[in-house]
Amino acid sequence: MVGAHWLTLTDVTVRRRGKTLLGPVSFALNGSGLTILMGPNGAGKTTLLRAIHGIERLNDGRIEWHDPQDADGRAQGFVFQQPVLMRRSVLDCIAYPLRLDGQSAVQAREAARAAADEVQLRVNLDQPVFLLSGGEKQKMALARALVRAPRILFLDEPCANLDGHAIIEIEEILNRVRAGGTRILMSTHDQGQARRLADSVLFLHKGQLVEQTEGREFFSTPRTEAGRAFLKGEILL
């Protein structure tokens, strides 16, 4: 599990309208596999994911990718909490990133079909994406994020609006993606899901990184009061 660092954050800070949403946060990631960002609502999970992906302006601090291949935004897939729906067919939504890369429509659609298959999105791919169910939309977003074969995959509470069966399906897909060597950074406030998936855990609270642990240690032996309270299901203020 432990290898060289591939990502280092130093004093990363995001402020908006005079309010500090995040930071200063410093940490490094070295393991492969799946890193879970935990924390109550408003802790800054979304802000941190977006900052690392480079779509949130930093007010302070540095984010360093140690491999230039990782640093390329095109090598990073991002699944937003609310899937972004383009006014296109399911297939064309998934193919879109490849169209941006200059692939022909035929090529891109073929790859999109494969990606839909990979996430077991078994619907009529020619229908408008608006007509899909919540779980199917999330799978579409996942397929779209995977279609460029990313080295890093970000997921922002991908299961927040899903029911049990859809959650299990998404988790199975993530397990396969991880097995394929893609590093995953995923936020969730669902402890059960975090316990099932985490290779390492970052625990955020009020915009601060409170704990960083390898494996699932966080769940058995949280080191901070906030962590303990969070795991016990207490409301953190």
Next chain:
Amino acid sequence: MNSIGEGLWQAAQLIVQLDSDLVEITSLSLRVSLGATIVASAIGLPLGAWLAVNRFPARRLVIALLNALMGLPPVVVGLMVYVIFSRSGPLGVLGLLFTPTVMVIAQVVIITPIIASVAHQAIRELWADYHDLLISLQATRWQRIRTLLWDGRRALMTASLAGFGRAIGEVGAIMIVGGNIDHATRVLTTAIALETGKGEFEMALALGFVLIGLAIAVNLALHFLSRTERGARW
């Protein structure tokens, strides 16, 4: 009034027989308004999209200007265009006054703000939806604009149609700059005004029916477009 019934009957005959004056007037109307719609769309659609996607210092000013232009009475636009193109005006040397060309120019001035404003609204909504995704996927500026124009194409057609609908029914500006000259610059609206003034109701009514038909066709198309948009069919 008996003459109205008669007028209706004769108007129907003029239309069915494709009366040559009627055809000539209708076709000039269509050419002028379509020409104006094409030119105004070429300016207004990209302008609207540009305003939706880019933040620049003068943006609010441009939007305020568009809104002000939208509120200008067509007669006043006609007057200004007339002054500019009149013999002693700055562009008088072009000799365009009382030609279809200057009618197109006046209509472009009138409908470009409408088209730009409708397009701006639509693309702004689309951009709000797409923003995060397009940034995340590292779409270039040009790719973003192209994606928004393509996925917003129905809304953009709606904008152009709205402009066309406004142009085809417009009378004030076109009367002033075109002069309503027979076989030269006479269009549906100006001809109706003239024929009504002369008491020639059958011709006026026949022209009116054509105009109503065109207006209904435009509105049906608008209705159809907005329905397919809402029904998410494309």
